[in-house]
Amino acid sequence: MATDRIPLVDYLVLGDEPWLEANECRNCGARFFDRRNSCAACFGTDFERVRIASEGEVRAFTIVTMAAPGIPVPFASAIVDCAGTTVRGNLVNVEPDPQRLHTGMKVRLTTYSMGTDSQGTEAIGYGFEPISAEDHD
Amino acid sequence: MAEGAWILGIHMTKFGKHPTKDVTDLAAEATMGALADAGVTMADMGVLAYGNLRGPSSGQQLQKQVGQTGIPVFNVSNACATGATALKTVIMAIKAGETDYGLAVGVEKLAGAGLLAGANRAEDSDTWTPNGRFGQIAALDGRIGTETMPGVFAQIGTEYGHRYGKADFDLFARISEKNHAHSTLNPLASYQKRFTLDEIKNDVMIAYPNTRPMCSANCDGAAAAVVVSDAALKKLSLEQQRRAVKISASVLTSDPWEEACQVLPNVNTLTRNAAQQAYERAGIGPNDLDLVELHDCFATAELVHYDNLMLCEEGGAVDFFRSGATWRDGATPVNVSGGLESKGHPIAATGIANVWEVSTQLRGEAGDRQIPDAKVGLTHVIGLGSSCGVHVLEKSAA
Numbered sequence: 260m261a262t263d264r265i266p267l268v269d270y271l272v273l274g275d276e277p278w279l280e281a282n283e284c285r286n287c288g289a290r291f292f293d294r295r296n297s298c299a300a301c302f303g304t305d306f307e308r309v310r311i312a313s314e315g316e317v318r319a320f321t322i323v324t325m326a327a328p329g330i331p332v333p334f335a336s337a338i339v340d341c342a343g344t345t346v347r348g349n350l351v352n353v354e355p356d357p358q359r360l361h362t363g364m365k366v367r368l369t370t371y372s373m374g375t376d377s378q379g380t381e382a383i384g385y386g387f388e389p390i391s392a393e394d395h396d
Numbered sequence: 397m398a399e400g401a402w403i404l405g406i407h408m409t410k411f412g413k414h415p416t417k418d419v420t421d422l423a424a425e426a427t428m429g430a431l432a433d434a435g436v437t438m439a440d441m442g443v444l445a446y447g448n449l450r451g452p453s454s455g456q457q458l459q460k461q462v463g464q465t466g467i468p469v470f471n472v473s474n475a476c477a478t479g480a481t482a483l484k485t486v487i488m489a490i491k492a493g494e495t496d497y498g499l500a501v502g503v504e505k506l507a508g509a510g511l512l513a514g515a516n517r518a519e520d521s522d523t524w525t526p527n528g529r530f531g532q533i534a535a536l537d538g539r540i541g542t543e544t545m546p547g548v549f550a551q552i553g554t555e556y557g558h559r560y561g562k563a564d565f566d567l568f569a570r571i572s573e574k575n576h577a578h579s580t581l582n583p584l585a586s587y588q589k590r591f592t593l594d595e596i597k598n599d600v601m602i603a604y605p606n607t608r609p610m611c612s613a614n615c616d617g618a619a620a621a622v623v624v625s626d627a628a629l630k631k632l633s634l635e636q637q638r639r640a641v642k643i644s645a646s647v648l649t650s651d652p653w654e655e656a657c658q659v660l661p662n663v664n665t666l667t668r669n670a671a672q673q674a675y676e677r678a679g680i681g682p683n684d685l686d687l688v689e690l691h692d693c694f695a696t697a698e699l700v701h702y703d704n705l706m707l708c709e710e711g712g713a714v715d716f717f718r719s720g721a722t723w724r725d726g727a728t729p730v731n732v733s734g735g736l737e738s739k740g741h742p743i744a745a746t747g748i749a750n751v752w753e754v755s756t757q758l759r760g761e762a763g764d765r766q767i768p769d770a771k772v773g774l775t776h777v778i779g780l781g782s783s784c785g786v787h788v789l790e791k792s793a794a
Binding site for chain 1: 511522523524526529530531532533534536537538539540541542544546547550551552554555557558565600601602603604605606653655656658659660
C-alpha cells in the first residue's frame with residue numbers, strides 16, 4: 260500500500276509530478292477551482308476537469324508580516340498567471356523579502372509535506388518557487 | 397424621469413474610541429443629529445435603512461430609542477459598502493414613489509478590532525478531513541496566499557504596478573502622507589496626526605507595501621442621512637432648500653465575472669462600471685469634480701481607484717498622484733477628510749460618512765478644510781465580495 264497522502268485542497272492532484280486542476284465550463288471555458296453549482300459567466304452546468312499549466316508568472320504579491328494567531332510570518336502570497344489561468348499560492352523556496360521578489364517573476368508549482376495526522380495520513384500542500392537560479396534561494 | 401432625491405440633513409459622530417457608548421447610542425446620536433440638521437422628525441420618515449455589520453444591533457433597536465412609528469425597516473449588509481447600500485435603499489424607495497422622506501443610518505464599533513478576515517490556525521483538526529468547496533483539509537490563510545485585508549489590497553496595488561509600472565513602496569507611502577496631512581484639518585477624524593514620509597515607511601509593516609499608517613484605522617462611529625423627494629423639498633423653507641444637497645447619481649454594482657476575479661478580488665471593474673453609470677446619470681464628468689472621497693482602505697487601494705473612477709487616464713494613476721492633483725490644493729482633491737487611513741473606517745458608517753464630508757463641503761460648512769467654491773463631489777466605497785457604491789452630489793442652486 261502506498262503511503263496515505265491527502266492534498267491540502269481537492270484541486271491539487273498528487274503524483275510523481277503534481278498538478279492543479281480546475282472545473283472548466285464546457286460552454287464558455289471559464290475556469291473555477293471550487294465545487295460549482297453553475298458557471299458564473301454563462302450559467303452553464305456542464306463542467307470538465309482540466310489540468311492547469313504548472314509554470315507561470317507572478318502578477319501580484321505581498322509579504323504578510325502580521326496575520327491571525329498561529330499563522331507563521333513572514334510569508335509571501337502571490338497571484339500567478341499560469342498560461343491564462345490565475346492561481347493563488349505562496350511563494351516558497353525564496354526569501355520573503357521585497358528585494359528578492361518582483362512581479363513578472365517566473366515560477367513553477369511545487370509541493371511540500373504539511374505533516375502527518377493522528378491516523379498516519381500525510382498532508383501535501385503546494386506553493387510556487389522561482390524557476391530562475393538567480394531568483395532561487 | 398423618476399423623481400429626484402436630495403440630502404436634507406446629515407450628521408456624522410466623532411470617529412474614534414467611544415468606550416461608554418454602545419452601537420445604538422452612536423446610531424441614535426447620528427440619527428438625531430441628521431433629523432435636527434434636516435429640520436424634521438421621525439414622524440416624517442417613511443422608511444429606515446440601517447447598516448451595522450458587527451452588531452449587536454438593528455434598525456428596530458434604533459427605533460426603540462429614537463422613535464417607533466411603524467415604518468418599514470431594511471437591515472442591510474454589504475461589507476464595507478453597507479452605508480452606501482443603506483443610502484441607496486432609501487433613495488430607491490423615494491424614487492419609486494413609496495415615500496417622500498427616508499432615513500439611512502450606518503454604524504460600527506470597531507475600536508481595537510485588529511486584523512479583519514483571515515482564519516485562526518487553532519481551528520485546524522487533528523485528522524485531515526476534506527471540507528467545503530475546495531475540499532480543504534486545513535485553513536488556507538497563510539498556506540494558499542493571504543486572506544487578510546491588508547494583504548489582499550497589497551496585491552491589488554502591486555498588480556497595478558505590474559500592469560503600468562512605477563507603483564513602488566515610496567509612492568504608496570506618499571499617498572498615505574497626503575491623507576494623514578489632510579486629517580489635521582478634520583476635528584472628527586480618529587487621528588489628526590501628520591506623519592513624515594520616513595515615519596510612514598519605517599512604521600510596523602503589516603503586509604508589504606502597506607505599513608500600519610497606510611491601513612485604514614479601526615474605530616467607532618456612525619453617520620446618518622435624511623433623504624427627501626423633489627416634491628417634498630419644494631414645500632420646505634428656503635433655508636432647507638438652500639442647504640439641501642442634490643443626489644445626482646446613486647449607483648451600486650457587483651462584480652461581473654472575469655477571469656481571476658474569484659482568485660484575487662477585482663475591485664477595478666465594478667468600480668469603473670459604477671463610475672461610468674454615475675457620470676452618465678449625473679451628466680457630469682470626472683473633470684467637473686471639485687472633490688472626491690474614495691475608499692482608501694489601504695494606500696494601495698487609493699492608487700487604483702484614481703484610475704477606476706477615471707480621475708486620470710487609464711494606467712496614469714502614478715503620474716496623476718505625483719503631479720499633486722489629489723492634495724487638497726490640487727486639481728482633484730481626494731480624501732480631504734483624511735480618508736479611511738486617518739479619519740477611520742467604522743465599516744458600515746463609512747458609506748454615509750463620506751457623503752457627510754462631501755455634503756458639508758458643498759454647503760460651504762467645512763470650516764478650516766473647506767475646498768473653496770465646491771459645487772460637485774463624488775463618494776465611493778468598496779465592500780469586498782464585492783459591492784461598489786458611488787454617489788455624485790451637487791450643491792443646491794437655490
